[in-house]
Amino acid sequence: MAQHDDGGTTAATGSAVVRSEPPVAKSGTAVVPTNAFENPGLPPHRLRATDLDPQKDRIAERRVYTLFFLSIVGSVFAVAAYVAFPLVPGDTNSVRLNNVFLGIGISLGLLAIGIGAIYWSKNLMRGDEMTESRHPTRGTEATREQAVEIFKLGNKESGFGRRTLIRNSLIGALVAFPLPAVVLFRDLAPAADPVPQLKHTMWATGTRLTHDPSGTPIKAADVTIGSVFHVIPEGLNDKEDRLEQKAKAAVLLMRLKPEDLKISAGRESWNYDGIVAYSKICTHVGCPVALYEQQTHHLLCPCHSSTFDVTNECEVIFGPAARPLPQLPIAIDSAGYLIAQSDFTEPVGASFWERA
Amino acid sequence: MTVTETKPAAAPTVTETITAPVPSRGARFTGAAANYIDERTSISGLVKELGRKIFPDHWSFMLGEVALYSFVVILLSGTFLTFFFQPSMAVVTYQGSYVPLKGIEMSAAYSSSLNISFDVRGGLLFRQIHHWAALLFIAAIGLHMLRVFFTGAFRKPREINWFIGFILFVLAMAEGFTGYSLPDDLLSGNGLQIINGIIKGIPVVGTWISYLLFGGEFPGTKLVALFYSVHILLLPAILVAALGAHLLLMIINKHTQFAGPGRTNDNVVGVPIMPIFAAKAGGFFFVVFGVIVLIASFFTINPIWTYGPYDPSPVSAGTQPDWYIGFADGMLRLIPPGWEVVFFNHTYSFNIIVITVILIAFLAIVATYPFVEAWITGDKREHHIAERPRNAPTRTAIGAAGVTFYAVLWAAASSDLMATHFKVTIEGVIHVLQVLFFLGPVLAFFITKRVCLGLQKKDREIALHGYESGRIVRLPGGEYIEVHEQLDDYERWRLVSFNEHQPLVLQADANGQISGAQRTRAALSRWFFEDRIAPATKTDLERSSEHH
Numbered sequence: 074m075a076q077h078d079d080g081g082t083t084a085a086t087g088s089a090v091v092r093s094e095p096p097v098a099k100s101g102t103a104v105v106p107t108n109a110f111e112n113p114g115l116p117p118h119r120l121r122a123t124d125l126d127p128q129k130d131r132i133a134e135r136r137v138y139t140l141f142f143l144s145i146v147g148s149v150f151a152v153a154a155y156v157a158f159p160l161v162p163g164d165t166n167s168v169r170l171n172n173v174f175l176g177i178g179i180s181l182g183l184l185a186i187g188i189g190a191i192y193w194s195k196n197l198m199r200g201d202e203m204t205e206s207r208h209p210t211r212g213t214e215a216t217r218e219q220a221v222e223i224f225k226l227g228n229k230e231s232g233f234g235r236r237t238l239i240r241n242s243l244i245g246a247l248v249a250f251p252l253p254a255v256v257l258f259r260d261l262a263p264a265a266d267p268v269p270q271l272k273h274t275m276w277a278t279g280t281r282l283t284h285d286p287s288g289t290p291i292k293a294a295d296v297t298i299g300s301v302f303h304v305i306p307e308g309l310n311d312k313e314d315r316l317e318q319k320a321k322a323a324v325l326l327m328r329l330k331p332e333d334l335k336i337s338a339g340r341e342s343w344n345y346d347g348i349v350a351y352s353k354i355c356t357h358v359g360c361p362v363a364l365y366e367q368q369t370h371h372l373l374c375p376c377h378s379s380t381f382d383v384t385n386e387c388e389v390i391f392g393p394a395a396r397p398l399p400q401l402p403i404a405i406d407s408a409g410y411l412i413a414q415s416d417f418t419e420p421v422g423a424s425f426w427e428r429a
Numbered sequence: 430m431t432v433t434e435t436k437p438a439a440a441p442t443v444t445e446t447i448t449a450p451v452p453s454r455g456a457r458f459t460g461a462a463a464n465y466i467d468e469r470t471s472i473s474g475l476v477k478e479l480g481r482k483i484f485p486d487h488w489s490f491m492l493g494e495v496a497l498y499s500f501v502v503i504l505l506s507g508t509f510l511t512f513f514f515q516p517s518m519a520v521v522t523y524q525g526s527y528v529p530l531k532g533i534e535m536s537a538a539y540s541s542s543l544n545i546s547f548d549v550r551g552g553l554l555f556r557q558i559h560h561w562a563a564l565l566f567i568a569a570i571g572l573h574m575l576r577v578f579f580t581g582a583f584r585k586p587r588e589i590n591w592f593i594g595f596i597l598f599v600l601a602m603a604e605g606f607t608g609y610s611l612p613d614d615l616l617s618g619n620g621l622q623i624i625n626g627i628i629k630g631i632p633v634v635g636t637w638i639s640y641l642l643f644g645g646e647f648p649g650t651k652l653v654a655l656f657y658s659v660h661i662l663l664l665p666a667i668l669v670a671a672l673g674a675h676l677l678l679m680i681i682n683k684h685t686q687f688a689g690p691g692r693t694n695d696n697v698v699g700v701p702i703m704p705i706f707a708a709k710a711g712g713f714f715f716v717v718f719g720v721i722v723l724i725a726s727f728f729t730i731n732p733i734w735t736y737g738p739y740d741p742s743p744v745s746a747g748t749q750p751d752w753y754i755g756f757a758d759g760m761l762r763l764i765p766p767g768w769e770v771v772f773f774n775h776t777y778s779f780n781i782i783v784i785t786v787i788l789i790a791f792l793a794i795v796a797t798y799p800f801v802e803a804w805i806t807g808d809k810r811e812h813h814i815a816e817r818p819r820n821a822p823t824r825t826a827i828g829a830a831g832v833t834f835y836a837v838l839w840a841a842a843s844s845d846l847m848a849t850h851f852k853v854t855i856e857g858v859i860h861v862l863q864v865l866f867f868l869g870p871v872l873a874f875f876i877t878k879r880v881c882l883g884l885q886k887k888d889r890e891i892a893l894h895g896y897e898s899g900r901i902v903r904l905p906g907g908e909y910i911e912v913h914e915q916l917d918d919y920e921r922w923r924l925v926s927f928n929e930h931q932p933l934v935l936q937a938d939a940n941g942q943i944s945g946a947q948r949t950r951a952a953l954s955r956w957f958f959e960d961r962i963a964p965a966t967k968t969d970l971e972r973s974s975e976h977h
Contacts, residue, residue: 106963
């Protein structure tokens, strides 16, 4: 504490530095002007109408107490509105009326107090400005010396600086004692490793593609060219962890003219007669990519405008996403319903450290 | 004070009571009550210390007050909401009064939020009061910070209080976000999905932080309960502590005041706490509260019943976060496609890493600015006069650049809405904003600096040559001139009372060396103070009047 670096000992009290005047603070690069204007002092006080005219003073007084009485009226009105405007189940208009009239009463009760008090202070309370002097924020030299002395005494009486092994072991103990907190939070999440869960979805060989949210299966014949379906795997709605599974397994199904699709090697059998299925979960930060532009065959994420080109295997053509939407390989079963050939061949949704 | 008067010797008091008029019953009761409390708390010392403390007045000083009062409103309305809200993600079937959602499966949190809105009288009002007050809280903090920044009110001895204020700002945004997520509706769930995606993009620890936060895979069943604890206990406790420190330091440092006649660096000119400031500030609390309630009675905010319960699949176009998160969301949109690499079997999501780094850097600059400026100027004096922004051109220009930077990101958060409203392409809007991201702050810096210097020049001219009186006089020679009137001393003082800085001159230290830090400081100092206008002095005035 308070290491005086600039000496200047004036009294012989051992090594303690005693000084009566605080050091003058450096002004740094600020220019202290030599022949500056002098502060002209406070301008003469101008009296208000209420100071000069007793009539105005009485009017102001009347206004203040009228406002305070008005506040009482407002608060009572609010209580009355609470009773007079009950909520009728199924009638949203009753909610609106309750909200508005209760609110008007409460705000009148509050505003009238506030405006009254401010009006009172501005017109009836003392009107001139007063001056108070400031003192340097730092303690006086005497106080600071006493503080230093207290620390020295504390050090001397405890031997904190001298008994170094006690001091250092204490510091070590204080650093170590919060350590349990680091492990204590582990059980916020289940014991299982998150990475395998992130890499797999509910889709498996033969899982039927069904409508979101009804869960009814989709026949390939019902998917006309230009249409788009929001799809979930069959059986999702019966799952205990429905939302967690849906957050990974949601799919968009579209049918394009087969000649419009550019298909890379290895994916030739992933579509069925121009019907393609892609993960609906954006590869940027995981929003549902819900907007489909039929004319251009673009999928647009409403969150951050990432745009994917369905004709080109959902390649990113605009926006902050870094990877194409994963494609779900599909086929049809013997009854003509669309099924998945397998799970996605790569993790869906936002990237993560262990993804690769 | 009555309390202290009862202390001295008993005898004279007895004789006095015979002659003096008997105090009224009310006064006797107040005196006795005050005595009772003081004898047990020594509170008279506090009253003596603070009761007549002077507070300076200026409209811009109310911004911090608005923040404080809206926080009180948040505490009051939030406490009411806790009596009805169920922080649970257990699945229930909705049976409340709102017909369109009847029979639908949803979390208890969403169901109870609907009940607050439709089955609790005044519940919707208090939900809206809470939300509007939260928006006002953050807006007022932001404006308060800008006021403090642009007037240099963060200078010594208030650097620490600036930092505490910054912590409050961050806490307020965290409170906003956790609160927004509690109703577990479709929009808030989408916001959480985005946060989840950002967290997962953090190298090494991202996956695990997300896993712990959501108690397993997103969305999980634990987040609302976790956020509820954080929102109503952990963050408010820290916020109240930091707020207490903020106010305590404000009292210790005393409030700054604007330059003006009679106001110096060594005094405070204003009104005393008792009674004027107390009446004004107390009244203002009721006004702020009243205005929030009035807004909440007439304007819907966050109509969660129209969004439906959270489901990871649907989303509506034009989704927007609450405005104060917009700048972070906007930055996400400005990253071009494809910023991700796989390196040694690990995925580096630069579309996330870059924005996280920029965001942290921006906040770090805001948090540490007072210390940096103090280092550059080397000014160790206390400053209690709030500067006019024009009198610190470089600082004001830095502030304008920062505001522009924030505004560009903020605009980016609404890029899709701008595109649809103005019938332009989303790509076009994003590309313009990407350019403005770099160019905007630079332009704002130079324009603001020139404007400040121009205003200072004008001030100097008016201080020395007076103002244009509008009176045109024809001289005997036929020439027309406009007569300039000199300012009076009070008005002139407002224009000339500021400090000028000179750029730091590099000097070798005792070893004849110039350190790198010193060189940096000198360069920054030149950048700050190379262009400057000196305040007019008496010598200047004398010289200029000789010319006329």
